[in-house]
Each structure stands twice: as structure tokens, then as C-alpha cells.
Amino acid sequence: MSKSKPTAKSKPETKLSGRDITIIVVLVCYLGLFSTYPKPVSNQNESQHPAAQSESTDQNNTSAMGTLHVLPWIQFLIVDDIWNEWTDASSLRAGFSDRAMPIVGLCFTLLVGYSIGFLVLRAMCKATDFSRWESAVISTGIGLGVWTLYIFLIGVIGLYQHMEVFLLPGLGIVGYVIYLQITSFQENQTKVNQEATDHPDKPGKSQQERWFYRHLCWLLPAIYIVLASLVPPIEFDVTEYHSQVPKEWYQRGGMVKLPHNIYSNMPMGAELLSIPTMSLMPDYQETPDWWQGAISGKAIIGFYLILTAALTCVIGRRWFGLNAGMASLILLVCTPTIVSISTDGLVEMVLAFYLLLTVYFLLRWDEEPVRKWVILAGAAAGMALSIKYTAVVFVWIPAISWLAIKRRGIKPVLAFAIGVSIFAAPWFVRNLAWTSNPVYPLAGSIFETEGRTAEHVTQWNNAHKVPEFSLSNIRTDFGKFFITEQGQSPFLIPLALIAIAIGYRHKVIRPMLWWTVFYLVTWWCFTHRLTRFWAPVVPLVAVMAGYALHHAFSKRLQVAFNLVIVLAAIYGTSFMSRSFGTYNRIFVDYDKLTYIEPISEARDNTIPIRAHRYMIREIPRTGSGQPMSVLLVGDATPFELTMPAYYNTCFDECLFDKLVKQQSLEDAYNSLIERNIYYVYVDFEELSRYRSPGNYGTRSTVTREDIIKYATLGLLEEMVDAAINRDRGMVMIVKKPSQIQ
Numbered sequence: 001m002s003k004s005k006p007t008a009k010s011k012p013e014t015k016l017s018g019r020d021i022t023i024i025v026v027l028v029c030y031l032g033l034f035s036t037y038p039k040p041v042s043n044q045n046e047s048q049h050p051a052a053q054s055e056s057t058d059q060n061n062t063s064a065m066g067t068l069h070v071l072p073w074i075q076f077l078i079v080d081d082i083w084n085e086w087t088d089a090s091s092l093r094a095g096f097s098d099r100a101m102p103i104v105g106l107c108f109t110l111l112v113g114y115s116i117g118f119l120v121l122r123a124m125c126k127a128t129d130f131s132r133w134e135s136a137v138i139s140t141g142i143g144l145g146v147w148t149l150y151i152f153l154i155g156v157i158g159l160y161q162h163m164e165v166f167l168l169p170g171l172g173i174v175g176y177v178i179y180l181q182i183t184s185f186q187e188n189q190t191k192v193n194q195e196a197t198d199h200p201d202k203p204g205k206s207q208q209e210r211w212f213y214r215h216l217c218w219l220l221p222a223i224y225i226v227l228a229s230l231v232p233p234i235e236f237d238v239t240e241y242h243s244q245v246p247k248e249w250y251q252r253g254g255m256v257k258l259p260h261n262i263y264s265n266m267p268m269g270a271e272l273l274s275i276p277t278m279s280l281m282p283d284y285q286e287t288p289d290w291w292q293g294a295i296s297g298k299a300i301i302g303f304y305l306i307l308t309a310a311l312t313c314v315i316g317r318r319w320f321g322l323n324a325g326m327a328s329l330i331l332l333v334c335t336p337t338i339v340s341i342s343t344d345g346l347v348e349m350v351l352a353f354y355l356l357l358t359v360y361f362l363l364r365w366d367e368e369p370v371r372k373w374v375i376l377a378g379a380a381a382g383m384a385l386s387i388k389y390t391a392v393v394f395v396w397i398p399a400i401s402w403l404a405i406k407r408r409g410i411k412p413v414l415a416f417a418i419g420v421s422i423f424a425a426p427w428f429v430r431n432l433a434w435t436s437n438p439v440y441p442l443a444g445s446i447f448e449t450e451g452r453t454a455e456h457v458t459q460w461n462n463a464h465k466v467p468e469f470s471l472s473n474i475r476t477d478f479g480k481f482f483i484t485e486q487g488q489s490p491f492l493i494p495l496a497l498i499a500i501a502i503g504y505r506h507k508v509i510r511p512m513l514w515w516t517v518f519y520l521v522t523w524w525c526f527t528h529r530l531t532r533f534w535a536p537v538v539p540l541v542a543v544m545a546g547y548a549l550h551h552a553f554s555k556r557l558q559v560a561f562n563l564v565i566v567l568a569a570i571y572g573t574s575f576m577s578r579s580f581g582t583y584n585r586i587f588v589d590y591d592k593l594t595y596i597e598p599i600s601e602a603r604d605n606t607i608p609i610r611a612h613r614y615m616i617r618e619i620p621r622t623g624s625g626q627p628m629s630v631l632l633v634g635d636a637t638p639f640e641l642t643m644p645a646y647y648n649t650c651f652d653e654c655l656f657d658k659l660v661k662q663q664s665l666e667d668a669y670n671s672l673i674e675r676n677i678y679y680v681y682v683d684f685e686e687l688s689r690y691r692s693p694g695n696y697g698t699r700s701t702v703t704r705e706d707i708i709k710y711a712t713l714g715l716l717e718e719m720v721d722a723a724i725n726r727d728r729g730m731v732m733i734v735k736k737p738s739q740i741q
Contacts, residue, residue, distance in 0.1 A: 229302025334572025378419020
């Protein structure tokens with residue numbers, strides 16, 4: 001028998017084509033430009049409020065870190081510095097055991113989510129519709145969305161503090177799914193090896209070694225993401241409402257209107273996931289049940305980045321190949337900006353997951369035009385709306401346009417609408433009942449709300465207006481997406497551009513490209529252009545980048561493929577693990593993070609946080625048999641305060657004005673004491689920032705002179721040892737004035 005000629009698979013091409021050389025040149029040139037191009041660097045010690053750091057300030061604020069973007073490559077080797085940041089430069093502060101209960105809450109939520117989603121997919125789809133990897137990722141995402149809807153309904157009933165309404169159904173569903181899985185395994189053991197048969201590469205020692213380090217490239221960043229997500233929140237929006245609103249709803253026993261926090265009227269599907277874990281946590285004086293549960297909730301939000309990265313792998317693997325899927329996963333999970341957003345507790349990547357899941361189901365519908373895929377796509381789009389109102393523009397409009405372009409009649413659109421309404425309608429109905437405006441606080445000029453004046457509407461609209469349209473802003477704003485953003489990946493954008501060049505006609509690349517273009521144009525034209533607002537579209541870019549890396553390198557230039565993967569992992573891990581990448585106190589005891597000022601410089605070294613930690617340490621727990629409360633003026637971030645706190649956002653009526661300034665001295669004192677308010681914290685710096693030109697504005701009329709006046713009258717007395725600069729903030733004790741008998 002004659003020997004057959006070697007096939008292309010047995011002997012891959014090694015000669016570089018002109019296209020290969022062009023692609024390599026593009027990557028090298030972009031990497032060089034990326035590493036030396038001046039980048040804006042924000043001051044991490046300033047307030048994290050979106051309006052706190054103006055776009056113009058960021059554009060001009062460059063430093064050695066911004067100019068030499070090679071710094072993460074160097075700092076990756078400085079192990080001592082990394083450990084000092086992780087432990088706040090003190091071995092006495094190091095600890096990890098207190099993360100145990102939040103981790104339990106995280107695992108419980110993920111298990112419940114997977115189990116619910118498994119049952120949903122089992123009811124709607126065939127077992128052969130998904131691989132095991134697809135089933136695990138999609139089931140968890142769908143299940144968490146359904147679990148959120150259940151939490152919403154429990155909140156309407158008012159049973160948030162009843163542990164059994166979450167624990168018993170959760171354990172019951174998990175137990176039932178485990179039973180189904182065991183039964184299925186026993187009936188058909190041949191499915192155990194189904195994943196291995198799907199791999200396009202031949203098995204062998206070299207492949208095992210290759211996949212070991214590839215898994216290491218995403219597993220290490222994923223572990224860090226979970227650890228950083230378990231650190232208490234300090235980001236402004238998170239401590240103002242993402243964590244604060246669920247805390248208040250849990251303390252009040254249900255989902256109720258909070259007139260002092262306008263953001264509580266927003267959809268809060270992601271934030272609700274923390275409430276069941278609050279009911280499961282032990283209640284300690286230093287770390288109450290709501291506090292530990294909120295940390296679990298923050299970790300769940302951070303875990304959504306890992307879910308989203310896994311979903312990019314699912315899409316890449318199904319339509320391009322396993323190498324493309326792994327490349328997409330690694331590139332996304334190693335993008336520092338995305339990691340920072342997720343570990344801070346912001347919900348952009350939760351929205352990103354459901355946007356990408358909508359795309360996935362629409363792609364399945366393209367291949368198999370049956371109703372179930374459109375209903376699931378609608379459900380995913382509805383879940384996206386339960387996270388942020390912006391899903392209407394960024395998810396609904398592109399999805400409906402997709403359905404319309406295919407010209408398959410009105411039925412797919414109606415099926416999509418059914419899926420959407422299940423998860424979106426409850427939030428519209430709630431706001432309609434609370435405010436007579438289904439999208440409150442948006443559209444205030446269209447829907448009238450009792451107590452909300454034209455002045456309120458104008459303040460909100462001015463704070464969220466679109467910046468100036470100009471060529472300079474186009475260059476600056478889109479420049480951040482393509483290259484100048486400090487935490488952008490050095491490989492994501494050039495690979496995505498290569499994917500567009502070589503794969504535009506691909507049935508997956510083309511719709512993803514146009515969805516991305518629509519998203520970015522809409523982001524620039526209709527939002528106030530915050531960097532994190534374009535984060536939900538990055539997973540689409542990662543899928544395209546994975547396609548390019550696989551199509552260009554994985555068959556002929558394995559060395560180049562592996563080199564890009566490893567370099568992306570090293571760069572991303574180095575960047576995200578440092579203090580300029582994330583809030584990285586991952587091995588500091590919770591009590592040290594709550595009670596004691598930091599040793600080393602980081603984002604927790606701010607005036608409000610120092611004031612909060614001082615008050616937690618020094619303010620007595622009770623007075624006259626009742627919990628002592630504090631009234632915050634200018635400060636709208638009371639999450640970490642363990643004592644009761646009265647506060648208001650800059651868009652709500654100032655409580656100090658209402659309780660003190662608008663009343664006589666005696667009535668003011670009585671109003672405070674009736675509410676057990678024995679302390680007042682005034683943040684002059686925040687008030688000044690709100691009142692600065694181009695900022696959000698504030699409903700408060702309080703000035704430094706007002707506080708001095710009431711101190712002179714004997715109503716307030718300064719705590720001079722408050723460990724903060726009195727020119728920037730003051731902690732005051734409420735006293736009974738001598739004039740009052």
C-alpha cells in the first residue's frame with residue numbers, strides 16, 4: 001500500500017503570506033502607539049462621582065503613567081509592591097476569613113440562578129440545543145434574571161427580612177436540579193465525553209499543555225475579579241444607590257419608595273440580587289447582615305463579567321471555533337477598564353451580559369427560525385431593561401431592527417415583545433404607581449409627578465444633557481474607546497478592526513459590527529458620554545477580536561496566537577491588580593476597611609470615607625435607649641455607616657433645610673431629637689462641587705456660614721478630632737441650646 005500524501009492538517013503552512021505580514025505589522029504598530037500615546041489619568045483620590053471629574057480635566061491630566069503605558073509590564077515583576085497594596089502595607093491588617101459568609105452568599109445565588117435557568121431551558125428547548133458549556137453559562141444568566149423577578153415580587157409583598165422565602169425555594173430548586181442531573185447522568189453516560197468530541201484539535205500531550213496555560217490566562221484574572229469584588233464598595237454611585245438602596249429596602253422589609261434617593265426609582269434588577277443574601281447572613285455589630293449581604297451582591301455583579309466572558313467563548317466556539325472562543329474570553333476578562341467597572345460594583349457588565357445574550361439568541365433564530373429563540377431573545381432584552389433604562393436604546397432598538405430586516409412577519413416581533421414584557425413591565429408598573437411616570441426620573445417634561453416641579457426637571461436634564469457636538473469632542477471621546485482610555489486592552493481594538501477587514505461578510509461579524517457602530521453613535525449622540533457607558537458593547541468587540549486572532553493565527557502561526565494571549569493576560573492582570581487599576585485591598589480584614597483610615601494611598605483615602613470611619617468608631621451606638629442617628633449634608637453616600645443615617649441626593653430636597661433652616665431654633669432641635677439625630681456631618685467639599693459650573697447642582701441651600709451660625713446658637717458643636725480637614729467637612733454634635741427651656 002502506498003503512503004498517502006500529508007494533508008494540510010498534518011503539516012500546517014508556515015510560510016507567511018502578505019496578509020499575515022500586514023496583520024502582524026498592524027498589531028505591532030498599534031501596540032507601539034498604545035504604549036507611548038499620552039493618556040488621561042484620573043486622580044483616584046478624588047470623588048468617584050461621574051460629574052466629579054470633568055471630561056476636560058481628564059483630557060489634560062497626563063502623567064508618567066499615562067505617557068508610558070508600559071508601566072504595568074514593569075510593575076508585574078514588583079511583587080512586594082503588589083502585596084503591600086493588597087494588605088494596605090501592614091501584615092497586621094491582613095486577613096481573609098471574614099470573606100467566608102459573603103462567598104457563601106455568592107455561591108448560593110449562582111447555584112439558584114443556574115438551577116432556575118436549567119429548568120427554564122429544559123422546558124423551552126431540546127437537550128441537543130446546547131453543549132454543556134453553553135447550558136451552564138446561559139442557564140445561570142437566565143436563572144438570575146428570573147430570580148430577580150421573584151425578589152421583586154417578594155419586595156412588593158414586603159417579606160425581605162423573612163429568610164425562609166428565599167432559602168426554602170432556593171434549596172428546593174437546587175435539590176431538584178441535582179436530582180435531574182444525577183438521573184440524566186445515570187441514563188446516558190456517553191454524554192460525559194461529548195465536550196471532547198467537539199474539540200477541533202487532536203488530543204495529545206502538547207494540546208493538554210497548551211490548554212493548561214490558556215485556562216491559566218483567564219482563570220487567574222477571574223479569581224482576582226472575585227477577590228476584588230468582595231472588597232467593600234467605595235465608588236460614589238455604588239455607595240449612593242447601587243448598594244445603598246437595597247440596604248434600605250431590606251431594612252424596611254420591602255420595596256418602598258425612597259423620597260430622599262431619586263435613584264431608587266431606576267430599574268435595579270442587578271442590585272436586588274443582594275437582598276436574599278442579606279437575609280441569610282448572621283447579624284454582627286461590626287458587620288451587620290445587610291452589610292455582608294451587600295458584599296455578596298457586589299461580588300455577584302462582579303461575577304457577571306466572568307459570565308459575560310464565558311458567553312463570548314460560547315459564541316466564538318459555536319460559530320468560529322474553540323480557539324476563537326478562548327481568545328475572546330481571555331481578551332475580555334483581561335481588559336482593565338472592564339474589570340475596574342465590575343469590581344467597583346457598577347452594573348454595566350450585567351447589562352453587557354444580557355445584551356450579548358440577546359445577540360446570541362437572535363443568531364440562533366437566524367439559523368433556526370422558530371419562536372422559542374425570539375421569546376428567549378425578548379426575555380434577555382427585558383432582563384437588560386431591568387438593569388438600566390438605556391437598554392431601550394442599546395438593546396431593544398437594534399434587536400427589533402434585526403427582526404424587521406429579516407422580513408419574517410409580525411409574529412417574531414410579537415414573540416419578542418412577550419419575552420420583553422415579562423421582565424420589563426414590573427419596573428414600569430412600579431414607577432407608574434409611585435410617580436405616575438413609568439420611566440421616572442426620565443421624561444419629566446412629559447409625565448407630571450406630584451411634588452416634582454419644573455425646576456427639579458430642569459436640574460435633572462441639565463445634569464444629564466449631552467455635551468457639545470464638535471469635531472474636537474468626536475476625536476477625544478472616540479479616542480478613549482480606540483486608544484487613549486487608560487484601562488483599554490492593547491489588543492482588543494486592533495484585532496476587532498482586523499476581524500472587520502477579513503470577515504465582514506461573515507453572518508456573525510456583520511451584525512455585531514453594525515450593532516457596535518449603532519451603540520457607539522447612540523452613546524455619543526444621546527448620553528453624557530461617560531467612559532463606562534460604552535462598556536456594555538465591549539463584549540461584542542471581544543467576540544470579533546477572538547475571530548480575528550483565530551482566523552489569522554491559530555492555524556498557521558500558533559506561536560503568534562499564543563503570544564498575544566499570554567501578553568494580553570500579563571498586561572491585564574498586572575494592570576488590574578494594582579491600585580491604579582482597581583480598589584485592591586483584597587487581603588485586608590473587613591473591620592480594618594470599615595473602621596480605620598488607610599495607611600497607603602488609594603481611592604479609599606477621601607474626606608467622606610475618613611469621616612464615615614471616624615463616625616463609625618466614635619459615635620455611640622445608642623442614646624436614651626434608641627439608636628443614635630446622623631444627618632448627612634452634602635454627603636449622599638451613607639452605605640458603610642452602621643448607624644441610622646438621614647441623607648438626600650443632590651436632586652432631592654435637603655433634609656437639613658427642611659428640619660433646621662426652615663424652622664425656629666426650638667422646632668429645629670425638637671425635629672432632630674424626635675428622629676434620634678444626635679450628629680450632623682456636613683461635607684463642604686461636596687456642596688461646593690455640586691454648585692460648581694457645569695456640575696449637577698443641588699437642592700441644598702446650606703453654607704458654611706449656616707453651620708457656624710447654628711454652632712454659635714448652641715445647636716451644633718464641632719467634634720474637632722474628626723480626622724478630617726475642617727475646611728472640607730465637619731462632624732457636629734447636636735446640643736440643646738441654652739435658650740430652650
